[in-house]
Structures are given as C-alpha cells and as structure tokens.
Amino acid sequence: xxxxxxxxKYQLLIESINKALPQNYDFxxxxxxxxxxxxxxxxxxxxxxxxxxxxxxxxAFLIEEFADGEIDVFVVGDVVYGACCIDDIRAxxxxxxxxxxxxxxxxxxxxDMDVPCLYIFVKIKIDPEDFVKAIKNIIFMVLxxxxxxxxxxxxxxxxxxxxxxxxxxxxxxxxxxxxxxxYGDRISIPICSPLSPGETLGCTSAKxxxxxxxxxxxxRFHIESSMIQNPHVVYYRFDPFxxxxxxxxxxHQALYLTRNxxxxxxxxxxxxxxxxxxxxDLIVNVxxxxxxxxxxxxxxxIPFISTFE
Ligand code: SF4
Numbered sequence: 001x002x003x004x005x006x007x008x009k010y011q012l013l014i015e016s017i018n019k020a021l022p023q024n025y026d027f028x029x030x031x032x033x034x035x036x037x038x039x040x041x042x043x044x045x046x047x048x049x050x051x052x053x054x055x056x057x058x059x060a061f062l063i064e065e066f067a068d069g070e071i072d073v074f075v076v077g078d079v080v081y082g083a084c085c086i087d088d089i090r091a092x093x094x095x096x097x098x099x100x101x102x103x104x105x106x107x108x109x110x111x112d113m114d115v116p117c118l119y120i121f122v123k124i125k126i127d128p129e130d131f132v133k134a135i136k137n138i139i140f141m142v143l144x145x146x147x148x149x150x151x152x153x154x155x156x157x158x159x160x161x162x163x164x165x166x167x168x169x170x171x172x173x174x175x176x177x178x179x180x181x182x183y184g185d186r187i188s189i190p191i192c193s194p195l196s197p198g199e200t201l202g203c204t205s206a207k208x209x210x211x212x213x214x215x216x217x218x219x220r221f222h223i224e225s226s227m228i229q230n231p232h233v234v235y236y237r238f239d240p241f242x243x244x245x246x247x248x249x250x251x252h253q254a255l256y257l258t259r260n261x262x263x264x265x266x267x268x269x270x271x272x273x274x275x276x277x278x279x280x281d282l283i284v285n286v287x288x289x290x291x292x293x294x295x296x297x298x299x300x301x302i303p304f305i306s307t308f309e
Contacts, residue, residue, distance in 0.1 A: 002033055004068040013066045020058045024125040027055070029062055032100055035118050037068035041098040045091035045115075047076045048102045052122065081288060083107035083201055088114040105165045105199050124166045126240045128173040134238050135159075135174060135214055136181075138245045158210025159183075160190050160233070162200050162226060167216040167240060171198045186210075202290045205229045214238060215248075223248055225290070228255065258297050259309065266303045 001010055017029050036044060044063065048056050053075075060073040074094050076087055083104035091099040092114045099115050103122040110117045163171045171189060178187050189198040190206035200206070200215070205226040213230070215223040215237045223237050227250040235248040266282055282303050285291055289306035297304075 002030065002037070002066070002068070004037065005066060009066070013062070016062060016065075020062070021055060025055075026121075026123045026125065027059060027102070028120045029059070029066075032063065032118065032120065033066055033068070036063070036071065036098060039098055039116055040069075041067075041071060042069075043072040043074070043094070043096045044098045044100060045074045045076060045087075045094055045096035046100050046102070047080055047085075047087055047091075049080045049082075049104070052103055080104075082203075084203075084288065086113070086117070088117060091115045091117075103166070105195050105201055107194065107201060107204065109194065121165045121168070123169060124240065126167070126170060126243075128170045128177075130243045131170050131216060131238055131240075132174045132177045134243070134245045135178065138236070156186055156210075156212055158208075158212070159187050160206075160208045160210050160213040161187065161198060161216075162190065162205075162213055162223075163198055163216035164218075164222050165199050168196065168198050170240075171216055200226050203288060208233050212236075214245075216240060220248065221290075224250060228252070228293070255293065259293070262292075262297050262303050262305060263309060266305065 002013075005013065013029070017027075021027055021029075046056060046060060046063075056075045060075055063073050064071060074091075074096060076090060078087070078090075079085075080087075084107055086099070086101045086104070086108050088099055096115060099113065099117040100120060101117060102120045104119070105121075106119045110119070161171045161175055175187060175189050178184070188210065190208055191197045192200065192204055192206035195201065195204060200222045202221050202225045205222075206229070208226070208230045211233055213226060213233050213235050215226065215235060217223055217237060218240055220237070223235060227233070227235055227248065231250075231252045235250075237246045237248045238244075239246060280302060282305070283300060285304060285306050289308055292304050292306045292309065295304070
C-alpha cells in the first residue's frame with residue numbers, strides 16, 4: 001500500500017500497471033513511488049535504454065498521476081548505451097532532484113552521483129526451473145574436455161553461473177537448487193566488483209578459475225566480455241526466450257591478431273598520409289572499450305584504440 005493513496009486509487013494503480021506495462025518486465029513502480037515520496041522529490045528525471053523507451057511515456061504518466069504530491073517528470077531522450085551512461089549531470093542540469101535509471105547494473109555508485117538516484121534493473125520474469133533443467137540436462141551430461149572440445153569423460157572443475165542484471169535472481173535460484181541437489185562443491189557465482197555476484201557488463205567481467213560457464217542472456221554482447229576475459233573456459237548461453245542452450249565460441253586468435261596489428265601500426269607508421277576526415281594520426285577512445293574491439297580495425301582508417309590499449 002502507498003499511504004497517500006486511497007484503497008480505490010491504489011487498486012487503480014495496480015490495474016494500470018498490469019494493463020499498460022508488459023507483465024514479464026518488472027519496472028518496480030511501487031518502489032519508485034515510495035522512494036520519490038521518501039525523498040520528497042518534486043522533479044524526477046527518467047533514463048531508459050533504447051529498447052525500453054516505448055514504455056517511458058506510460059511510466060512517466062503513472063509517476064505523475066500516483067505520486068505523493070505534485071511532481072514533474074522528464075524523460076532523457078539521448079541514447080543510453082550502457083551502465084556507464086547514467087546521466088546525473090543532465091538530471092542536475094534539468095533541475096531535477098531525483099534520477100531513475102532503468103535496466104542497467106549499478107556500475108556507478110549512487111553515493112557518487114550529483115543527484116540522488118535509484119537503479120531499476122527491470123528484471124524479466126522467466127521460469128527459473130527451465131534454466132535449472134537446462135543446466136542439468138545438458139551441462140552435466142556433456143562436459144568440456146581440456147582442448148575445449150566435449151566428451152562425457154572430461155572433468156568439470158567448476159561451473160560458473162553468470163547473467164545480465166535482468167536475470168540475476170534466476171541465477172541465484174539455480175545456484176541454490178544445484179547446491180540442494182549436491183553440486184555445491186563444483187558451482188560458483190563469480191563476483192566482479194563493483195557489480196553484484198553473477199552480474200557481467202560488456203566491459204566488466206570476473207576472472208574464472210573453473211572450466212565451464214553457463215551464461216543467462218538474450219544476446220552475445222555481455223557473454224563476449226566474459227569470453228574475452230577467460231579464453232580457457234567453455235561457454236554455454238541459455239536464451240531466456242527460446243529456453244534453449246547454445247554453445248558459444250569466441251575467436252580469441254583473431255582478436256589478438258587484429259588488435260596487435262592496430263597497435264603495431266601506431267608505432268611503426270605514426271603518420272598516416274591519406275587522412276581526409278581527421279587531422280589526427282590516432283584516435284584514443286575514452287568511452288566504451290568494446291568499441292575498438294567490436295567495430296573492428298576496418299571501421300576507421302586511422303588506428304582506433306581504447307585507453308587500456
Ligand atoms: S560495456 Fe561499454 S556501454 Fe556497457 S557499461 Fe561498459 S563501457 Fe558502458
């Protein structure tokens with residue numbers, strides 16, 4: 001219950017959430033309204049990744065309509081690429097006294113923000129038993145061998161469970177189930193600070209000491225981060241929508257060769273004569289480090305490297 005709403009209005013809020021928002025996505029409207037009431041927010045900024053902007057209008061309406069008192073809601077229209085894009089500076093610029101950031105891990109601590117902030121992970125509901133069943137059916141029957149191939153005789157040293165933040169509860173459910181079923185000594189949920197156990201970002205993933213990882217995600221971007229970090233590990237990805245397990249591969253050799261070639265070109269040929277767009281010999285990307293890797297060496301006609309490189 002929300003103390004400032006009558007029973008009837010609260011019921012209307014619940015019905016509106018159920019009707020207007022997808023049932024399997026948890027936008028945590030009640031928690032948001034409670035928090036806004038606690039901090040006595042008068043003006044709130046909402047930040048969504050592209051894929052969720054379709055619901056921004058509805059969520060803004062629900063907040064304005066059911067908040068504890070009058071509140072202005074702004075939706076940031078700029079593209080939000082990842083957890084690093086949290087824009088407390090813009091929220092402050094809009095004179096907002098609160099920021100709600102949707103669908104990303106807490107990469108930047110709320111204590112480091114210019115305005116108070118709430119992360120809504122937008123957890124996606126799936127049946128966690130499907131995930132457990134898939135792990136048991138597939139992984140424990142066909143284990144990776146030392147060469148990265150598969151054989152029933154190969155030994156599992158440790159199975160790591162990972163996910164994007166939307167599915168982190170499912171990973172913890174699966175861990176508890178597998179421990180109950182006696183697999184506890186060979187299962188782990190890795191931690192990569194500042195993320196919570198099991199979470200992975202495209203730029204932030206744990207070093208794994210086992211030889212197998214099951215990753216719960218609906219795309220390859222996040223699992224690739226872990227695969228780049230751990231070339232010795234065999235990866236399976238459980239797709240939450242098709243409920244199928246996929247063996248995933250990453251071409252580390254191609255990655256090392258390509259990046260090496262780019263870095264060597266910086267040293268060997270520091271002045272590129274045929275520049276037309278840029279008057280520079282080198283671009284050092286201070287943003288997402290995955291860009292130089294994922295876009296490939298051909299994306300730019302002068303060397304394009306990350307700050308790590
Ligand atoms: S992977 Fe890139 S976009 Fe995602 S949080 Fe890291 S730096 Fe940001």
